[in-house]
Amino acid sequence: MSVLEYVANGLVFSSIIVLASIGLSLVYSIADFANFAHGDTMTIGAYAALVTFGSVGGLGIAVLGLPLGFFVALAVGVAVAAVVAVLTHKLVYEPLDAGSIGMLITSIGVAFVYRAVVQLGFGTDFTEFGVPILRPIDPLVDYGIRVTLHDVAIVASAAILVGTLHVLLQYTDLGRKMRATADNPNLARVSGIRTNRVKLWTWIIGAGLAGAGGVFLGLYNQLSPRMGFNILLVVFAAVILGGIGSVYGAMLGGFLIGMVNQLTPLLTDVGIPIGIEYANALAFVIMVAVLLVRPSGIAGEAAT
Amino acid sequence: MSALTRPRSAVADLTRAERGVAGFIAVVSLLLLYGLFSGGLGPAYFLYLLGLVGMYVLLSFGLNAQWGYTGLINFSVAAFFGLGAYGTALLTADSSPLAGGFNPLIGLVVGLALAAVVAVLIGIPTLRLRADYLAIASLGLAEVVRLIVLNQNEWTNGSAGVRSIPGFFEGWPVLETFPQAMPGIRIEIIPGSPIVLGQSFWQSSLNVALVTIFVAVTYLLLRRVHRSPWGRVLRTIRSDEDLAEALGKNTYAFKMQSFVLGSVIMALAGVFYTHLNLFVSPGDLEPINTFYVWIAVILGGSGSNRGAIFGGFVIVAIQEGTRFLGNAFPATLPVDLPSALGVIESTYATVVGNFASTRLLVIGLLIVLVMRFRPEGILPPQRELIWPAALDDDTPAGGRAAPGSHPTETPADGGNAEADEPSTTGGDRSAGGDERHATGDDRSTEDDRDE
Numbered sequence: 068m069s070v071l072e073y074v075a076n077g078l079v080f081s082s083i084i085v086l087a088s089i090g091l092s093l094v095y096s097i098a099d100f101a102n103f104a105h106g107d108t109m110t111i112g113a114y115a116a117l118v119t120f121g122s123v124g125g126l127g128i129a130v131l132g133l134p135l136g137f138f139v140a141l142a143v144g145v146a147v148a149a150v151v152a153v154l155t156h157k158l159v160y161e162p163l164d165a166g167s168i169g170m171l172i173t174s175i176g177v178a179f180v181y182r183a184v185v186q187l188g189f190g191t192d193f194t195e196f197g198v199p200i201l202r203p204i205d206p207l208v209d210y211g212i213r214v215t216l217h218d219v220a221i222v223a224s225a226a227i228l229v230g231t232l233h234v235l236l237q238y239t240d241l242g243r244k245m246r247a248t249a250d251n252p253n254l255a256r257v258s259g260i261r262t263n264r265v266k267l268w269t270w271i272i273g274a275g276l277a278g279a280g281g282v283f284l285g286l287y288n289q290l291s292p293r294m295g296f297n298i299l300l301v302v303f304a305a306v307i308l309g310g311i312g313s314v315y316g317a318m319l320g321g322f323l324i325g326m327v328n329q330l331t332p333l334l335t336d337v338g339i340p341i342g343i344e345y346a347n348a349l350a351f352v353i354m355v356a357v358l359l360v361r362p363s364g365i366a367g368e369a370a371t
Numbered sequence: 372m373s374a375l376t377r378p379r380s381a382v383a384d385l386t387r388a389e390r391g392v393a394g395f396i397a398v399v400s401l402l403l404l405y406g407l408f409s410g411g412l413g414p415a416y417f418l419y420l421l422g423l424v425g426m427y428v429l430l431s432f433g434l435n436a437q438w439g440y441t442g443l444i445n446f447s448v449a450a451f452f453g454l455g456a457y458g459t460a461l462l463t464a465d466s467s468p469l470a471g472g473f474n475p476l477i478g479l480v481v482g483l484a485l486a487a488v489v490a491v492l493i494g495i496p497t498l499r500l501r502a503d504y505l506a507i508a509s510l511g512l513a514e515v516v517r518l519i520v521l522n523q524n525e526w527t528n529g530s531a532g533v534r535s536i537p538g539f540f541e542g543w544p545v546l547e548t549f550p551q552a553m554p555g556i557r558i559e560i561i562p563g564s565p566i567v568l569g570q571s572f573w574q575s576s577l578n579v580a581l582v583t584i585f586v587a588v589t590y591l592l593l594r595r596v597h598r599s600p601w602g603r604v605l606r607t608i609r610s611d612e613d614l615a616e617a618l619g620k621n622t623y624a625f626k627m628q629s630f631v632l633g634s635v636i637m638a639l640a641g642v643f644y645t646h647l648n649l650f651v652s653p654g655d656l657e658p659i660n661t662f663y664v665w666i667a668v669i670l671g672g673s674g675s676n677r678g679a680i681f682g683g684f685v686i687v688a689i690q691e692g693t694r695f696l697g698n699a700f701p702a703t704l705p706v707d708l709p710s711a712l713g714v715i716e717s718t719y720a721t722v723v724g725n726f727a728s729t730r731l732l733v734i735g736l737l738i739v740l741v742m743r744f745r746p747e748g749i750l751p752p753q754r755e756l757i758w759p760a761a762l763d764d765d766t767p768a769g770g771r772a773a774p775g776s777h778p779t780e781t782p783a784d785g786g787n788a789e790a791d792e793p794s795t796t797g798g799d800r801s802a803g804g805d806e807r808h809a810t811g812d813d814r815s816t817e818d819d820r821d822e
Contacts, residue, residue: 168502169746175738179735180735300507300511344521355508
């Protein structure tokens, strides 16, 4: 495979990681704990989309190689992930009288419940969206890049979602309130911001993005009840690399970690014998190395 | 205090939670004994279960030393367990791709040393940072260790695992041939279902004896260090790290020591498991095993060694009990429901048909419910933190605080003097001579500090 192809794959994978890590980072900054259920929220979104796609089928004309029904399924996946996260927040996290570590441990229990429910409903095997398998885009094959229209759809959708989030954060009232709450919750509250409502919106946006990431991950690879948990560690690496709690850091970290993950085979070419099976491990080594040099991550504030 | 001389007041001294736990243990023991005598439970398997309990108790002790004492949140229990297990397996097994055939004692030492080295390596970058970094980094480290074990076939046999591992007492005088030397015994308590104590039974009893020694030594060591000045610094770090820093303690060094100590204990559990199971595979390093241990510690009570023992029993009950239940329940609902309630029937069939997933669901709910309703655990540490001598001198029998009324998150409420441990032990008195001058007012400072 050519270097360009690795880069193209990295771009696709990065898009998924970026979607997931933004959500994780948002929740981290406003709810103030490391949410270990985030990966399984992605799984929930993916399976909700799977069910929806199964019932609406190949509705309408195809956009970027995907039937319109797939985008309906994507929307449902996002919505279900958001609803599940809000319900969990209301039922589990809000009544909980615990510090950030207690919340973290609770979120592991929540993750298990999510995954167990998915396993009970769909079994433990791998499954796929029933979308037609495409051939690589011809003009690009000449350059040694084999990507399908689906890959383009993933990158484009992620770019649209990330752009929308940027506009939301920078130019809307809700965005300003979210940034204020993340910065200093107490100050935000005494300034008249209803931080509880902001928190709710954070859960909706964060889990919604995770749901979208899950759907795309299912499209890129396959669906399995462990898909979200397996990718969670990579997402955490991205968030820490970018700086915990920083949304833009999460975008950058997600991009870098996704790229490194897909570029791992190149290491063998330059004489470092690390196979693709260690791609996830490499993400961790990078994370730990960054922590040694810059404990707060690339875009994090100095004080941790 | 002495349960032997005044059994009735010993029962009255227990808190409600302790009575519940005692009742639970009694019921489980009766069930097990019934299974044993009715022939449903082989004696060798029964002892194997006890060995597993001992293993989980060791793991919980290790995690307690890190999380319960110091507040270090370590999600790589399975990795340190695996380092101990693979460390000894690769050195002792005949089929080892590395140098096999060594004495298990050498495997023990190497496994523990390996865990200590890795603990230092992961501790260096993460222990200075805020707590949740350690959580994430250690989970990542566990994954790295698992990936290496899974993929480096030439060192570890990869996914095939390591077989033909000798028992721990291989190569020892007398003990090596003990199981063969013992006669087979046949006991018939319930007519028609005899219990046969054969070679595998004696082999298992050796394992149980071994783990009992491991647990006892670890328990005494941990209790000793927890009550020492070193342990007091750890508790201070857990409740207020800045305070410990302000008092001139090098908190980083203390955290590192606690982290290494706990990791070595986890590796000890791994060494034992290897020689119990005689087979290890990368599946033993799955993250779910880490979370089993976390449940044992949280459920038992963070920082409480009694709680860790209780937690070990509960985990084995969950693991082996659900396996048994999954087979015992009929695959479909035995009663016919009207078709409107068909969803109940299908749900039942799904839940019973996929007991592995159901077990995951139960574990998840258990974590959430414990954190929600009893974050201090079932048996929070009470008198474990107090020097026995201080108790005898200072605490009149009537002057106890109301038991179980402190839903605090920190592990200690030193004022509650109820516990079922004997109040003094020879080991503590003789070993603790140089600290005992502080015990008189120690108790009151502990109250202030930890609540």
